[in-house]
Each structure stands twice: as structure tokens, then as C-alpha cells.
Amino acid sequence: MNAMQFGIFTVGDVTPDPTTGRAPTEHERIKAMVAIARKAEEVGLDVFATGEHHNPPFVPSSPTTMLGYIAARTQNLILSTSTTLITTNDPVKIAEDYAMLQHLADGRVDLMMGRGNTGPVYPWFGKDIRQGIPLAVENYALLHELWRKDVVNWEGKFRTPLQSFTSTPRPLDGVPPFVWHGSIRSPEIAEQAAYYGDGFFANNIFWPKDHFRKLVNLYRERYAHYGHGTPDQAMVGLGGQVFMARNSQDAVRAFRPYFDNAPVYGHGPSLEEFTAETPLTVGSPQEVVEKTLTFRETFGDYQRQLFLMDHAGLPLKTVLEQLDLLGEEVVPVLRKEFAAGRPEQVPGGPTHAARVAGPRASAGTTVTVPAAVGAADKQEASAS
Known part of the structure; x- marks a missing residue:
């Protein structure tokens, strides 16, 4: 089965609702994230992903x-992360924590x-x-080895050796x-993703698509170069963000104050400019379907689509209503449309059962990954 996966990701921001001026407490926001995850399963989504941040808000x-807790x-x-900070977390702790979670x-x-988007997190963690x-390169090389070798002897630049x-x-x-x-x-x-035969996730929610197309194409080409499969068998995930109402005008009217005041994209380009240049879709469920289907034209057939739904101070009640629309009117159509014409050799989204059963379960190598891409690769992705 080569079905795509659909889900949501959260950055867990505590942002005042611009229409009321009230911000949730940390306790309310944490509980809301749990409610959102449970709602995602209820409406038939495949994935819930949470970011990792160490700073207000x-x-x-x-x-x-x-x-x-959600498991x-x-x-x-x-259940996924979006992202785990490979640069500032100890890879030994990542290996143990997520193996434990995997069992539970x-x-x-x-x-x-990922490396995150908050510079000060580096000195906070030494x-x-x-x-x-x-x-990122060295820590993941160690993590990859820790999960694949029962006994590890290792020495690198950034942490004490292991014996x-x-x-x-x-x-x-x-x-x-x-x-x-x-x-x-x-x-x-x-x-790095291509070298190991892992997935590459382009969270393309802020910049124009041509920038991300270069990165995804580079990943696909290098994935094939390292012998993991053809370029169209590489594992690609994409971000996106949506806000819906039964008709477009109501959606735009309801979402505009949240967009205009959002810490992540308020006070910059207009809502209309942003929706024209990025995956942001504010409109009817049908418009969300149509915009999301264009991603395949840009990036090729891919494996996982995650939507950002709970940002910018939107109240929990509104987010849950959005998830109802996503699960009932958008994702079923996307599943059908993305499946139509999908080549048989293109894999579906990764699952534990499929990886245990199939050859991809043992894919990967344990030798040291190159520290950076070559000059030709950098030139190809020069806009990155």
C-alpha cells in the first residue's frame, strides 16, 4: 500500500487571541494540544507532530x-516531532527516550x-x-549508530567518547x-537525509515554493545517488497551513485579525500576498483541496502532508471546528486525488509495521556521513 499520510503539527505557541486580547495559560495550552491530537485521530488523520522549544511563548x-501521554x-x-533539536540534545538521550516512547x-x-529556529538555545545547552x-551531522551519525548497534564504541568532536x-x-x-x-x-x-535513506521534510510555510523545490530536488537526486532507490522513491514530507469556512469571504474575514497580529507572520506581507506566495490557504474546503493538490505539481508525489492549524492565538473551539472540516471534507478528497495516478513504485508514508515487514526496515548505513554537500550541490541549491 502506497498511501499518503495526512496530519497536523503544532509549534505550541501561547499567543493572545487578537479578537479578545486573552492569552491561554500554559496549562490551558498544553491541555489544548492534547485535545487537538485526540481530535486528529477522531476525524481520521494519520499523524500528530509537536515542535520542541525551550523559550516563551x-x-x-x-x-x-x-x-x-497522547500515546x-x-x-x-x-506520533512525531516537528522537530527534535539534534544539535542541542544529547544523541544518547534521544536514542533512549524515543526508543522508550516507541515501545509505549x-x-x-x-x-x-532539525536545528530549530531559536539561536539562543545553543548556549542554553552548552x-x-x-x-x-x-x-547536526555528528550527533545524528551517533544516534543512527546507537539504534543499529547493540554495543557502540565511538569518539567525536562534540561529546565525550563512548566505550x-x-x-x-x-x-x-x-x-x-x-x-x-x-x-x-x-x-x-x-x-544528510539522502545519505542515510531517511525522509526529508520541507516545512515550506513561510517562503516561496521555488526555494523548497531546489532543496527537495537536491534530496531526491542525492537519495538516488546513494543507491536507496529512484528519485521518486525518496521520502518527502511537506508543511502547510489552512483556515477554512463554508465560503471564502467568511474565512478571510475570520482569519485576518489572527494573521495580521501573529508573531510568526503578522505586520509583514498582507494576507493576500502571503497566500499567493506560500502554501497558506484561507478559504473554503474546496479551495484547500485545490491548493494542496498543486503541491504535487511542484514537488512530485510525496509521502506526508502536515498542516499547521492551532497557531496565532486561535481558540481551541475554533481549532477543533477546523479539524472537523479537515477530516470530513478535505482529507478524504485529498486521499482519493493523490492516489489517482500515483506510480506503483512510489512508497507510501512510513509505518512501523511496513518497515518491520519490508526491505526498507534495514535500509541505511553506519559509516560517517560527509560533513557537508559538495560544491556542485551547493551551487544547485544556491538559493537556500
């Missing part, structure tokens, strides 16, 4: 705690590795932001959680 500083209250939902969730876990790419170390628990069924590498600007990360 964000609350998801401990993704494994949140996802473990106990869901049955089918794949019966395999419904994957990770998205790291140097100027070493961001080398940290005869075994990460516990071992991955469920001997298959580590699937890993996406998330990036919005770095060809080195696309190269």
Missing part, C-alpha cells in the same frame, strides 16, 4: 512527555530532526551556534523510529 519543551489516549495516530506507543513513533551544521555502550531499551522489533530531517534552508541537511 512556546510550551512544548518535553515532546516525549507529551507524546507519551496512552490514542490507538492509531502516528507500539511503534507509532517517528522523529523529525553548544555553539556557529557549529550548527557540524553538530562498550548499549543504549536501552533497544528499538522495538529491532527497527528504529523512522527519521525525517527537517530544513527550510540548508542543502547540507537534504544531503
Whole structure:
């Protein structure tokens, strides 16, 4: 089965509602994220993903705690991060925490590795932001090895050596959680994802599509170069954000104050300019379907589509109503349309069961990944 996966991701921001001036408490926001995840499963979505932040106004500083709690209250939902900070977390702790979560969730876990978007997080955790790419490369090389070797002897630049170390628990069924590498600007990360045969997630919600097309195409080409399959078999995930109402005018009228005041994109381009240049769709469910289907024209057939739904101070009640529309009127149509004409060789979104059963379960290598892409690759992705 080569079905796409659809889901939502949250950044966990605590933002005042511009229509009322009231911000939720941290407690309310955390509980709302749990309610949103459970609603996602109720309406038939495949994935819930949470970011990792260590600064106000964000609350998801401990993704494994949140996802473990949600795992106990869901049955089918794949639980993911968006992202896990591979640069400032100890890869040994990542290996152990997410293997534990994988067991508790019966395999419904994957990770998205990233460097985050908050510069000060580096010194908070004793790291140097100027070493961001080398940290991402070395830390993931170690994590990859910890999940695939029962006994690890390792020495690198950024942490103390390991001698005869075994990460516990071992991955469920001997298959580590699937890993996406998330990036919005770095060809080195696309190269890293391709080298290991992992997924590449382009969170294309802020910049024009041509920028992300370069990164995705680089990843696909290098994925094939390293012998993991053809370019169209590479594992691609995309972001997006939507706000819906039964008719477009009502959607625009309701969402405009949230857009205009949002910390992430308020006080810049207009709502109309932003929707023209990025995946943001504010309109009817049909318009969301039509805009999302254009992603395939830009990026090719892909495996996972995540929507940002709970940002900018939108109240929980509104977000849950949005999820009803997404689950009832948008995703069923997208599933059907994306399946139509999808080549048989293009894989579906990753699941633990499929990886245990198939050859992709053991894909990957344990040798050291190149520190950066070559000059030709950098030139190809020069806009990144």
C-alpha cells in the first residue's frame, strides 16, 4: 500500500487571541494540544507532530512527555516531532527516550530532526551556534549508530567518547523510529537525509515554493545517488497551513485579525500576498483541496502532508471546528486525488509495521556521513 499520510503539527505557541486580547495559560495550552491530537485521530488523520522549544511563548519543551501521554489516549495516530533539536540534545538521550516512547506507543513513533529556529538555545545547552551544521551531522551519525548497534564504541568532536555502550531499551522489533530531517534552508541537511535513506521534510510555510523545490530536488537526486532507490522513491514530507469556512469571504474575514497580529507572520506581507506566495490557504474546503493538490505539481508525489492549524492565538473551539472540516471534507478528497495516478513504485508514508515487514526496515548505513554537500550541490541549491 502506497498511501499518503495526512496530519497536523503544532509549534505550541501561547499567543493572545487578537479578537479578545486573552492569552491561554500554559496549562490551558498544553491541555489544548492534547485535545487537538485526540481530535486528529477522531476525524481520521494519520499523524500528530509537536515542535520542541525551550523559550516563551512556546510550551512544548518535553515532546516525549507529551507524546507519551497522547500515546496512552490514542490507538492509531502516528506520533512525531516537528522537530527534535539534534544539535542541542544529547544523541544518547534521544536514542533512549524515543526508543522508550516507541515501545509505549507500539511503534507509532517517528522523529523529525532539525536545528530549530531559536539561536539562543545553543548556549542554553552548552553548544555553539556557529557549529550548527557540524553538530547536526555528528550527533545524528551517533544516534543512527546507537539504534543499529547493540554495543557502540565511538569518539567525536562534540561529546565525550563512548566505550562498550548499549543504549536501552533497544528499538522495538529491532527497527528504529523512522527519521525525517527537517530544513527550510540548508542543502547540507537534504544531503544528510539522502545519505542515510531517511525522509526529508520541507516545512515550506513561510517562503516561496521555488526555494523548497531546489532543496527537495537536491534530496531526491542525492537519495538516488546513494543507491536507496529512484528519485521518486525518496521520502518527502511537506508543511502547510489552512483556515477554512463554508465560503471564502467568511474565512478571510475570520482569519485576518489572527494573521495580521501573529508573531510568526503578522505586520509583514498582507494576507493576500502571503497566500499567493506560500502554501497558506484561507478559504473554503474546496479551495484547500485545490491548493494542496498543486503541491504535487511542484514537488512530485510525496509521502506526508502536515498542516499547521492551532497557531496565532486561535481558540481551541475554533481549532477543533477546523479539524472537523479537515477530516470530513478535505482529507478524504485529498486521499482519493493523490492516489489517482500515483506510480506503483512510489512508497507510501512510513509505518512501523511496513518497515518491520519490508526491505526498507534495514535500509541505511553506519559509516560517517560527509560533513557537508559538495560544491556542485551547493551551487544547485544556491538559493537556500
